[in-house]
Amino acid sequence: MPELPEVEVVRRGLESHVLQRPIAHVEVLHERPVRRHLAGPEDFADVLTGRTFVAARRRGKYLWLALDDPAQGDAMLVHLGMSGQMLVQTPDAPAERHLRVRFDLGDGSELRFVDQRMFGGLAVSVGGAIVPPEIAHIALDPLDSAFDDETFVAKVRRSASGIKRILLNQTVVSGVGNIYADEGLWRARIHGERPGSALTRPQVRLLLEEVRAVMTSALAQGGTSFDALYVNVNGESGYFDRSLDAYGQEGRACARCGTAIRRVAFMNRSSYFCPHCQPAPRRRRT
Numbered sequence: 050m051p052e053l054p055e056v057e058v059v060r061r062g063l064e065s066h067v068l069q070r071p072i073a074h075v076e077v078l079h080e081r082p083v084r085r086h087l088a089g090p091e092d093f094a095d096v097l098t099g100r101t102f103v104a105a106r107r108r109g110k111y112l113w114l115a116l117d118d119p120a121q122g123d124a125m126l127v128h129l130g131m132s133g134q135m136l137v138q139t140p141d142a143p144a145e146r147h148l149r150v151r152f153d154l155g156d157g158s159e160l161r162f163v164d165q166r167m168f169g170g171l172a173v174s175v176g177g178a179i180v181p182p183e184i185a186h187i188a189l190d191p192l193d194s195a196f197d198d199e200t201f202v203a204k205v206r207r208s209a210s211g212i213k214r215i216l217l218n219q220t221v222v223s224g225v226g227n228i229y230a231d232e233g234l235w236r237a238r239i240h241g242e243r244p245g246s247a248l249t250r251p252q253v254r255l256l257l258e259e260v261r262a263v264m265t266s267a268l269a270q271g272g273t274s275f276d277a278l279y280v281n282v283n284g285e286s287g288y289f290d291r292s293l294d295a296y297g298q299e300g301r302a303c304a305r306c307g308t309a310i311r312r313v314a315f316m317n318r319s320s321y322f323c324p325h326c327q328p329a330p331r332r333r334r335t
Contacts, residue, residue: 056224066160067160070158071099072155075152081170082133082149082170085170085183093171103115104178109188109219110128124181130168132166145163147163148163149163188222191222202257211245216233232293239252240327295310297321308323
């Protein structure tokens with residue numbers, strides 16, 4: 050699933066290619082991607098036709114395109130799910146196999162929503178130009194200038210949950226998915242099952258710094274791509290996967306100590322860590 054750096058790459062691409070272009074026509078080719086627009090696909094198309102995207106914004110893994118008419122302050126909310134793509138194409142470009150929604154921008158270009166697995170979706174958010182109410186409960190992400198480091202540190206140290214679960218809790222911090230949680234924990238030498246309450250303030254601050262650093266590096270390299278499902282608006286893939294130290298590295302030597310990286314099951318996913326650099330917490334005896 051695309052995480053914060055990947056979604057931010059897409060947001061920047063949309064900001065560069067689709068703003069200030071009136072939407073001449075909207076074609077919904079499959080109703081499932083607009084299922085969150087409760088008024089239905091026809092209303093979705095009618096509401097957006099003739100409008101203009103004026104800003105591209107993001108919180109965590111969600112992004113939205115603010116619409117003109119500041120009196121209403123609406124937006125199109127976008128979630129890429131596991132395989133969603135926002136592509137800018139020319140109208141004569143062949144239709145993608147999993148093309149779901151097409152926006153004719155009226156200037157010789159199209160914005161296309163392509164989604165193979167259809168876990169992503171689009172919806173009009175009424176009054177959502179600044180922050181859509183549908184995602185107002187989601188916390189800020191570590192790259193947001195308004196993110197409060199000390200509030201985060203305090204929340205972590207009050208929690209008995211494992212630190213990786215805390216990093217994936219979108220009400221505490223958004224945008225940190227499985228990949229960057231494992232990478233940040235490896236860099237900070239912290240095992241993902243360590244309770245937040247067992248960490249010192251300096252440890253939590255270091256972890257936050259490392260999570261920021263790894264996501265910033267991934268952003269500079271266009272995100273992490275393991276297959277063709279994650280691409281920027283121009284169809285290009287990111288290449289940060291070549292720089293991963295923990296995630297997906299099972300059996301390979303730790304870049305720091307040489308111990309083989311281990312993989313364990315975690316919340317229907319996987320966690321990758323170095324058993325030497327990131328010792329597991331001792332289990333309490335009952």
